Structure formats: C-alpha cells, structure tokens
Amino acid sequence: MAATIKDVAAAAGVGIATVSRVFSGNGPVGAATRERVLAAARALDYRPSAAARSLKTRGAAGIGLVLPGLDDPFAAELAEGVLAGARDHGEHVLLDVSGGDPAREAAAAARFAEQRVDGIVAVPAAATPADAAAWADVARACGVVFADRVLPGAAGIPSVLADDAAGVRVLVEYLAGLGHRRVAFLGAAAPGAAPGVRERAFRAALREAGADERDAVAVPARPNRDSAYAAAAGLLQSRADVTAVVASGHLLGEAAVLVARELDLRVPGDVSIAMVDDVPWAELCDPPLTAVARPARLMGQRACDLLLRDRARRPAAPAPLPAELVVRGSCGPPRQARGPR
Amino acid sequence: MAATIKDVAAAAGVGIATVSRVFSGNGPVGAATRERVLAAARALDYRPSAAARSLKTRGAAGIGLVLPGLDDPFAAELAEGVLAGARDHGEHVLLDVSGGDPAREAAAAARFAEQRVDGIVAVPAAATPADAAAWADVARACGVVFADRVLPGAAGIPSVLADDAAGVRVLVEYLAGLGHRRVAFLGAAAPGAAPGVRERAFRAALREAGADERDAVAVPARPNRDSAYAAAAGLLQSRADVTAVVASGHLLGEAAVLVARELDLRVPGDVSIAMVDDVPWAELCDPPLTAVARPARLMGQRACDLLLRDRARRPAAPAPLPAELVVRGSCGPPRQARGPR
DNA sequence: CCTCTGTATGGAAACGTTTCCAGTCGCCGG
DNA sequence: CCGGCGACTGGAAACGTTTCCATACAGAGG
Numbered sequence: 001m002a003a004t005i006k007d008v009a010a011a012a013g014v015g016i017a018t019v020s021r022v023f024s025g026n027g028p029v030g031a032a033t034r035e036r037v038l039a040a041a042r043a044l045d046y047r048p049s050a051a052a053r054s055l056k057t058r059g060a061a062g063i064g065l066v067l068p069g070l071d072d073p074f075a076a077e078l079a080e081g082v083l084a085g086a087r088d089h090g091e092h093v094l095l096d097v098s099g100g101d102p103a104r105e106a107a108a109a110a111r112f113a114e115q116r117v118d119g120i121v122a123v124p125a126a127a128t129p130a131d132a133a134a135w136a137d138v139a140r141a142c143g144v145v146f147a148d149r150v151l152p153g154a155a156g157i158p159s160v161l162a163d164d165a166a167g168v169r170v171l172v173e174y175l176a177g178l179g180h181r182r183v184a185f186l187g188a189a190a191p192g193a194a195p196g197v198r199e200r201a202f203r204a205a206l207r208e209a210g211a212d213e214r215d216a217v218a219v220p221a222r223p224n225r226d227s228a229y230a231a232a233a234g235l236l237q238s239r240a241d242v243t244a245v246v247a248s249g250h251l252l253g254e255a256a257v258l259v260a261r262e263l264d265l266r267v268p269g270d271v272s273i274a275m276v277d278d279v280p281w282a283e284l285c286d287p288p289l290t291a292v293a294r295p296a297r298l299m300g301q302r303a304c305d306l307l308l309r310d311r312a313r314r315p316a317a318p319a320p321l322p323a324e325l326v327v328r329g330s331c332g333p334p335r336q337a338r339g340p341r
Numbered sequence: 342m343a344a345t346i347k348d349v350a351a352a353a354g355v356g357i358a359t360v361s362r363v364f365s366g367n368g369p370v371g372a373a374t375r376e377r378v379l380a381a382a383r384a385l386d387y388r389p390s391a392a393a394r395s396l397k398t399r400g401a402a403g404i405g406l407v408l409p410g411l412d413d414p415f416a417a418e419l420a421e422g423v424l425a426g427a428r429d430h431g432e433h434v435l436l437d438v439s440g441g442d443p444a445r446e447a448a449a450a451a452r453f454a455e456q457r458v459d460g461i462v463a464v465p466a467a468a469t470p471a472d473a474a475a476w477a478d479v480a481r482a483c484g485v486v487f488a489d490r491v492l493p494g495a496a497g498i499p500s501v502l503a504d505d506a507a508g509v510r511v512l513v514e515y516l517a518g519l520g521h522r523r524v525a526f527l528g529a530a531a532p533g534a535a536p537g538v539r540e541r542a543f544r545a546a547l548r549e550a551g552a553d554e555r556d557a558v559a560v561p562a563r564p565n566r567d568s569a570y571a572a573a574a575g576l577l578q579s580r581a582d583v584t585a586v587v588a589s590g591h592l593l594g595e596a597a598v599l600v601a602r603e604l605d606l607r608v609p610g611d612v613s614i615a616m617v618d619d620v621p622w623a624e625l626c627d628p629p630l631t632a633v634a635r636p637a638r639l640m641g642q643r644a645c646d647l648l649l650r651d652r653a654r655r656p657a658a659p660a661p662l663p664a665e666l667v668v669r670g671s672c673g674p675p676r677q678a679r680g681p682r
Numbered sequence: 683c684c685t686c687t688g689t690a691t692g693g694a695a696a697c698g699t700t701t702c703c704a705g706t707c708g709c710c711g712g
Numbered sequence: 713c714c715g716g717c718g719a720c721t722g723g724a725a726a727c728g729t730t731t732c733c734a735t736a737c738a739g740a741g742g
Binding site: 002045047048049050051052054055061062065069070071073076077079080083087092093094095096097111112113114115116140141254257258261280281283284285286 | 595
C-alpha cells in the first residue's frame, strides 16, 4: 500500500541507494538528482519506514515512561520533563500507566524492553522483592532510571530524587518557629514497617527544635484517597492537642483540608496545615496552602539525561534535587489546645 | 550484542522457523522442542525485536497521542482513556505535547506518521488553514482522530466530542431557575471572530430563559492563565450588575474564583460562579464549584476505538458524549445589583 | 505393503532500509 | 595524452523476523 524507497527510486529513475542517501543525508548526491528524488517522493507521498531503519541501524527506538497514573499533577509534570528531555535527544516517548499495580507495571516494562527502547524512566509502584527482581530483569535488557522512588531490592538502578528530607526539615523548622510543638505527620509508614525519608526527617527536625518525643504524632495512611481521608478524619477528631499537620503528599493535604472544613476548624486559626508537593490547587485553597515544592519537571529531564547521556558513568545515586518551601497562608501560630487530652 | 532468533535456534539445536513459531505462536511445535527453545531463550536473555517483527508483518506499530500539555487535568484524563483503549487493542502509545504551538504539533504528528503508527489521536492546538493542511497531509499517511476539537479546514478527520452545548444549556437553565438574568460568559471569542459552540449555546439558552439580548455579557479571553485572570478581573470590577458567571473552562473558573476572593465578593452571596470542566480542585474550593463534567476518559477511549476498530466505516461526526451538570455550592439566588450601572 | 493424512520441522524468500564496494564520469596536473 | 582523483551513482548484502514451501515421519486404512 504505502510507497517504499524502491517505488521512489523507480519513479525518479535512480537507484535505491541514491534515494536512501537523499533521505538519510549520508553520502553525496547531485543537486539535480536530489530534486528529482524529492519530487518523486512527494508525488508518491513517500515516508521512510522507521521500522526498517531502526532494524538496520539499531538506533533511536525511543524511551519508555512508566507512571502510576496521570491524574497526579506531580507525575504529569514529571512526564513533561521526560518529554522535554527526550525531545532534546531526538527521541520519542512511549507511555504507559500502571494504576499502582505492580503486575501491570512489570508488563509495561517488559513490553518496552521488547520494543528495544533505549531506556525506561519509571516511577515504580512496586515494593515486594519479586517486583524488584522483575525490574532487575528488565534492567539487564535496557537502561532503567527510577524517579522519586528507590526500590530496595533493585541494586544498580539509579534513582532521581528530590531532597525531600531537606524540604520537610525546613517545613518543620518553619512550624517550630511559629511556636508549634505538637505536630502530626500524616502519611506515616504502617506500624512496624520502616519509616520513609520524610517521616524520619520530620522526627529528627522536630526533636532538634526541642520538642518532646511524644510531640511527634505519626498517623499512618496508605496512598489512596479513601485511606487519606480516613487518616485525616481520625487525626483531627481525636487529637485536639495537635496544632499543626504535615501532610506527606498532596492527596493527604487535600484530605486534611476537607476534614478541617467539615469539622469547622479554622485554618490556620485552629490548626495549621502544610504538605509535601506543590500542586496548582494549593493556591486556590482558602487559605492558600503552604507546601514543599519539588522540581518535578527537572526530575523528569534529569532522568532522561541520566538514561541517554550519562549511560557510561551512570552514578548509582546522583545528588538529590533541591526542594523549596513555598509559604502561603495556611500556617500560623498555634492556639491553645482545642480540648481535653 | 543482544541475542537474536538465530542464536536461540543454534543454542536449542533447532531451526529458526521453529523458534519463531514458539514465540509468535503461529504453527505447531512439539512440547519437548518448545521447552528446549524456551530454556535456551531464557539462558540467552533473548527478546524478540519489535522492529524486525513489525517490518515483516507491518503491524502493531502503536498509536500516537498529541496533546497541548499534561498539566490540564482534562487532557491527562483523556490520555488515560487513550491508554486504556490502546491496551484493549494490544497497542502501545507514543506521546508528545505541543505546548499549544502548532509547529511543534505538526512536527510531532509527522514524526509519528514516520514511525508508521496505526493512527494518531490529537487534541489539536492548530487553528489556521495552514495548520489544517498539515493535518490533512498527515491524515493521508495514517488515521487521525481529533478529541475535543474540530478543525474547520481538515475535512474527513473525525472528532470525538462531548456535548458541550447541552452541558452549557443545562447550566444556564439551572442559573435562570435560580433567578439570574444578567449572566456573563467568560471565555468568549474575540470580537469579530466566530463564537464557539459553548458561547452560542449560552446565548441561546439565556434567550430561551426569557432574558434580554443585553443580559448576555460576553467576555473574551485567550486560553492562558494571564489572559483568564485579566478577563475575570475586568469583568468583576466593572460589571457589578452581573450576578452569575459561566466560565468556559477550568482555567477561567480558577481565575474567577481567585478574583472574587481578592475583591472580597462572596460566592455565591454576591456572585454565582460555575464552569465547564469538572476538575479535582472544584470540590476543594470553598464553596465547592458547580461544574459541567465532561467524560474525558471515555472520550479518549472512544477516540481509540474509532481509530482502531471502526476504521472502515468511520463516521465523520460520531454522536457527542453526554456532559453532566454537577451541582455544588457555588451558585445561589442573585442578590440586588452590587452598585450603579 | 503401500498410500494417505496430519503433525513437526528446516530452508529460504521476503519486508524496507542502510551501507559497503565497485563502477562511471569529468577534470586536473604532469 | 594519460594516470589518477575526486564526486556521484548503482548493485547487493546485511539487519531479525514471519511465513510459504518442502521434507520427514508416524499411524490409519486399504
């Protein structure tokens, strides 16, 4: 159906090698010949086959991008960064989302590897050793770079990270400076599980600010809307002694705002709220939400660079990218305890 | 470097045809032979080359997705729909964003066509006849389906649309029912340009509700944050007689909410606000924003289906998908005029 | 015992490029 | 006038698959 290089060669009365040279720009071609070839190609609506080309040259197969979902503004912005990075390198991007399901994630990665992508950028949802093994398997076929996550079992796969610890520390220092002592961390690890970097940074910073061990209130939550809401409701209903809430993600921040409104708590009058991840609606809240902004776009771009440019001397743990505290109106001095206990 | 089918055949002591049959599942293969081949493939970490396969079979090259950007929640959800549709058909998705620039958009589309994608789904930013011609050119090489837009000059390219007209009509009827007469439409076409479907539906519905011609206040705005903000500010500062605002997009809705807050207008006490496009933060607003919800995910999926399944008898204008009014707290009965004029 | 059908297998020809290797031609310096 | 030496061109061999065709063999039916 579609015209091939052979058709063009015949139409222009030249050899196929010449047509190839015209389009790939490799060898020398006479000006008149080139014109004739171009005209024939236009007439036939010829477009070179990327499949044949990449079969022959084993080049430019694109890079794969695997995300939990696009509904998260952080992920979306990271994706735009990857897109920008890929464009800089003249590569295209294959996208798939996992919906947080490690099985779908592994399937997507395997599929990309089969497409002979030059590399894969992923925000993995995986957590179990089996998942990590699947990723290690993929990494043997093509380069893999994680963004915003580290996967314990998958040694040798570098991660591009934001400096969450520093961001949380600055946020806690800010709250402590306002006078808060009893602060809750919304989105802690389940009891017994190892706490993440954000939770550890939270505890350390609060201790450094002179707070008691019991002042650090850790509220576990799993990363979905319902769990976030339940956690926020449980916290704000039962712990009237807490004067500030640090939400470990925008889903949790959203839940905290919603619950506070339903309980008729004033922000920041009754309780101060801040969160990690600066999303567009943080500005639209009333009051606008103080947040730790993480450079999502830059992270995507860096992941691309790591994959495509620094493939030789790929550092296992590149320096984390700076996170920045964006102060808005949702935090203020603490009021007296709201009730007993 | 990577193992080929020939290596596997040699390692397993069989012919290459047999290995091919094992992996493509086309011909019959003895159970013992299959096991031997699979073992050899595992040992060599063999993965079939998608390039070679699609060269030979001219199949499954994926589908291209071109969006203005991922920061728009509507676009992001539409993309998830396309992803889901593609997965159903066993296709993968190539993504690129244009940032609203017709040139980048055309380049992305041409690139995808060269990749021999089975088709392209796009939310085009293009508008000029030249842009339309570029799209028509691409459409000759592979199937194209537009989503959420129609491009006047590009005949023969079908569009998947939501029933914006019905959505706006229901919204205006709702406002009229609350008692509003003088209503502003934020996001009208520039004076002299042809008004879009939403604006036309707005005018018609308001007239039907018994309002005067002068009651329909059209405020032009271009599709970016700054212009939206300027338009909203201009409207709310100068037209105190307007009791309700219909924003023709979430950017404009956001601007209206922000400006109203800055001017200390109470919503819906002083002015009612509603918008087209239900985005997550609509629920987080105080008060939550009434909006016309459009089925973005479904639109993406339908676009995919149109491209991959109904390619033969592709209807030029499939029935628009229903939009739904989601009533929240941002609209109420009109108050007396806020001031003179 | 011979043929016939069916299942397993291998060889080889495509698919549309790129690129190596020759070959043709015009032109310059000797 | 001739030996190169460029610039330009065409033929053909890959690249890694799929698939058509031929072959081999086993069992069934005559």
